[in-house]
Amino acid sequence: MAVTATVITSRTNPRVKQLRAAFTGSDRLSEGLIAIEGHHLLEEAIRSGITPKTIFLIERQKITIVPPATAEVLHLSSDVFASAVETRSPQGIAALIEPPAYSLENLLDRQISPLFVITAGLQDPGNLGTIVRSAEAFGATGVLTTPGTVSPWNQKALRASAGSIFRVPVVSATEEEIAALQTAHSLRLFAAVSAAHDEGVLSANATDLRQPCAILIGNEGAGLAPEWLAMSTARITIPCPGPVESLNAAIAASLLLYEASRQRSSAAPSATETIPGPLRRRPTGATR
Structure with missing residues (x-):
């Protein structure tokens, strides 16, 4: 699928609604996709072998990376973009990705x-x-x-x-x-x-x-x-x-x-190495 560029000015656009749902953690409405925001996270995702399903840009925002050929690229008006993302000062770029699965x-x-x-x-x-x-x-x-x-x-x-x-x-x-x-x-x-x-x-x-x-x-x-x-x-x-x-x-x-x-x-422990007995002083561990 070729990269497309579409200007969206409606907050009720299906893709915008899907992005908004992903940011709020609604698996059903986001169809299981995860939302990420910012150039750094998008670059890290692509570097890690994750292909974004859709990339969202504020209108006239320049993208600093070459998006995968299969990614859909949509341009949103500033108010529509702000209505969908979570941060108060949007970076102007967001994406929907499929999270990696492990067992x-x-x-x-x-x-x-x-x-x-x-x-x-x-x-x-x-x-x-x-x-x-x-x-x-x-x-x-x-x-x-x-x-x-x-x-x-x-x-x-x-x-x-x-x-x-x-x-x-x-x-x-x-x-x-x-x-x-x-x-x-x-x-x-x-x-x-x-x-x-x-x-x-x-x-x-x-x-x-x-x-x-x-x-x-x-x-x-x-x-x-x-x-x-x-x-x-x-x-x-x-x-x-x-x-x-x-x-x-x-x-x-x-x-x-x-x-x-x-x-x-480090080098492997010697055969005589053992775990010591209880501590006698009062250091601390992790509870908070």
Whole structure:
């Protein structure tokens, strides 16, 4: 299909309504497509191999990239464009894309020693987007989101991911599915908690994160629910000398992913290396 250019001045145009529905998260009205806004996200999507279905431009707006030949390009009047997008100061470019789809089975086939982040009830989209970005930066296999976690396609999550969402597999998974991974794939679950949680908390930098494992990050306010703590292989924390009670969830996940990446890029542990006993001081982990 050749690239077309059509000027639209009606807010009730079907494509405009579809774009508006995608921004508000209505899967039915958007026909399952995701809305993205801005030159950077569009460039990242195309660079990641995603072909936009439709590209929307404010009339007379110049596009800085060459759109795929199959993409429909529509020009909207300024007021129509502003009525469809989410931001108060539109950048003048938006697009509808089909989100990439992954399955747990696909992810487990990708690496010998997978590394996941599991977000258990994470509700802040900025935190989730940042975690996805850090997952790409530190070579994680993917991010597993449990029921109660915000959608990774939330507009704030999209922006916080800075394009990583197009490349990092994000898969929704239930508690039962994650428990099955533990059994079938010997996946160890490390729950990020405060060291004050109990006496069994281990320091992250002294815990072997080279093995197939997942880092559990809990809700920003309540932390990890008891059922997740009961499922975990061990509870780990990030040593912090400062007198803070907890770290932001995205920061904690990023630091733990960095530690896993550091360990995995270093020499293999010696045969005599063991996980140390509980910490004696009071560093902090991640609950908020």
